Amino acid sequence: MPELPEVETTRRGIAAALEGRSIRAVTIRERRLRWPIPRGLEKKLVGQPVTGLRRRAKYLLLDTANGSAIIHLGMSGSLRIVPENEAPEKHDHFDIVTSDAEIVRFNDPRRFGSLLWAGKRPMEHPLLSQLGPEPLGPDFTGDYLWQSSQGRKVTIKQYIMNSKVVAGVGNIYASEALFRAGIHPMRAAGRIALPRMLLLAEGIRSVLSDAIKQGGTTLRDYRGGDGKPGYFKQQLLVYDRGDQPCIKCSKAVKRIVQGQRATYYCSNCQH
DNA sequence: ATGCGGACCTGTTAGC
DNA sequence: TGCTAACAGGTCCGCA
Numbered sequence: 001m002p003e004l005p006e007v008e009t010t011r012r013g014i015a016a017a018l019e020g021r022s023i024r025a026v027t028i029r030e031r032r033l034r035w036p037i038p039r040g041l042e043k044k045l046v047g048q049p050v051t052g053l054r055r056r057a058k059y060l061l062l063d064t065a066n067g068s069a070i071i072h073l074g075m076s077g078s079l080r081i082v083p084e085n086e087a088p089e090k091h092d093h094f095d096i097v098t099s100d101a102e103i104v105r106f107n108d109p110r111r112f113g114s115l116l117w118a119g120k121r122p123m124e125h126p127l128l129s130q131l132g133p134e135p136l137g138p139d140f141t142g143d144y145l146w147q148s149s150q151g152r153k154v155t156i157k158q159y160i161m162n163s164k165v166v167a168g169v170g171n172i173y174a175s176e177a178l179f180r181a182g183i184h185p186m187r188a189a190g191r192i193a194l195p196r197m198l199l200l201a202e203g204i205r206s207v208l209s210d211a212i213k214q215g216g217t218t219l220r221d222y223r224g225g226d227g228k229p230g231y232f233k234q235q236l237l238v239y240d241r242g243d244q245p246c247i248k249c250s251k252a253v254k255r256i257v258q259g260q261r262a263t264y265y266c267s268n269c270q271h
Numbered sequence: 272a273t274g275c276g277g278a279c280c281t282g283t284t285a286g287c
Numbered sequence: 288t289g290c291t292a293a294c295a296g297g298t299c300c301g302c303a
Contacts, residue, residue, distance in 0.1 A: 003296055034279065034298085058297075075297055076281075091281085110280045112297060127299090154274065163298075170296060217296080259275080262294085 002073040003170035004135070005211035007058045009230065010079050014104055015053040017081055021098040022049045023064065030093040034074060034114045037094070041117050045069060045096070057131050057167035061122050062096075068122040074112025079104055131167040135204050140166055142198030149189040149197070158259050159189035160204065169204055172217060172239045175264045177203035179238045184270045185256070185263045210235065238264040 002010065026042040048064035055061070060071040060079075071079070082105045088095070089107070094115060096104040106113070118125040133139035145166070152159060157178060160169050169177070178185050180203035183196060192200070211217055216230030237247050242255035246266040256263050 006296075032280095072297080074280090075295070108280095109282060110295090110297095112280065152273085158274090161298095172296060260277090261297095 002058065002075075002077065003172055003211075003217070004055075004058055004168040004208055005173075005214075005232065006216035006230065007060065007073060007168075008055055008212050009216040010073070011053055011055050011060055014079055014081060017100070017102045017104065018050045018053050018062070018096070018098060020050070021100050021102070022047060023096060024099050024101070025095075025097040027095040027097070028093070028115075029088065030091075030111070033093065033108065033111050034072070035116065037115045038117055041069065041115065044117055050098075056123070056128055056134070057163060058170070059128060061118070063122075067117065067119045070114065070116045070118050070122065070125065070127065071106070072114045072127075074108060074110060074114070076110040077106065077108035077113035079106050081105075131163055132165045133167065135166050135169055135208055140201060140205070142194070142201035145201050146192070146194045146197035149192065152189040154189055155185060155258055156183055156187050156189045156192060156200070157185035157263055160200070161259075161261075166204070169208075171261050172236065173204070173207050173211065175239045176207045176237060178270060179203075179265060180207060182270055184267075185258065185265050187271075238266060240264065 023045045026045050028037055028042060031037040044066055045064060048066045050062065050064055052063040053060060054063060058072060062069040062071060082103050084101055084103065091107050091109045092105055093108055094106045122128060133144065148165060149159060157174050159165055161174050177200060181196065181200040183192060183200055211232040214230060214232040214235065217232040217236065238253050241253045241264060243252050246253055246269060249266065249268045251266060251268040253264055254267055
């Protein structure tokens with residue numbers, strides 16, 4: 001479900017409820033997520049003032065005076081503020097209750113998400129320490145992308161989805177960015193000329209920021225932290241449009257599988 | 272170092 | 288209607 005724009009939308013939706021409050025309680029109903037929620041994590045959080053809610057790639061960092069917790073939404077996770085007294089439902093695996101009695105509730109049917117403790121230097125946590133630049137940050141440029149891809153034979157689609165190369169480009173936006181740049185998803189990463197890599201970096205940057213502006217993409221039942229759906233789906237040019245006419249040239253959009261993930265592209269517009 | 276396939280899960284939908 | 292198979296927005300890990 002959540003890609004970077006959805007995670008960012010979630011962050012913006014719940015940050016105000018957390019920042020400047022302290023944590024009154026952490027209620028865990030199911031510890032078996034992607035990794036088990038560590039025993040004693042509640043104790044590290046309860047009573048702590050929340051100093052911020054940050055995002056790095058698709059990870060959310062809940063910063064407290066005592067250290068940071070890492071939250072990942074996996075494929076099907078969501079975080080939202082629920083009314084007081086709303087009974088937990090199926091797959092509501094944990095709640096964070098603030099000193100203002102606001103409840104931030106995590107739901108994740110597939111349990112690919114996670115809740116971990118990262119201590120005082122969260123960026124040194126193994127999940128975060130190997131990440132490449134933020135796609136919307138200043139270090140992610142076409143020059144960097146071109147430089148780092150030299151000699152790489154993986155397909156460009158798989159390359160931009162590698163979190164060591166650039167952090168947080170997921171399956172939907174990888175297809176969309178390649179379409180924006182006119183680059184064929186099967187092309188070897190190391191065989192793309194610099195000017196086209198500049199277009200690709202810009203494609204990644206623009207598709208992600210456009211999606212954030214729209215509140216993310218709602219494919220099935222995604223909701224942001226404020227409960228609103230995302231409106232970016234209307235602007236997906238190739239993703240999930242197999243056999244439908246290309247927006248630019250009307251040729252049928254193709255669907256292929258790369259690394260067990262669906263890829264959509266136009267064979268006429270992308271080379 | 273790189274690249275590939277499998278693993279972790281449940282829910283929805285398409286096809287017979 | 289009911290059963291089965293395929294598919295889904297992520298990403299780590301182990302092996303060649």
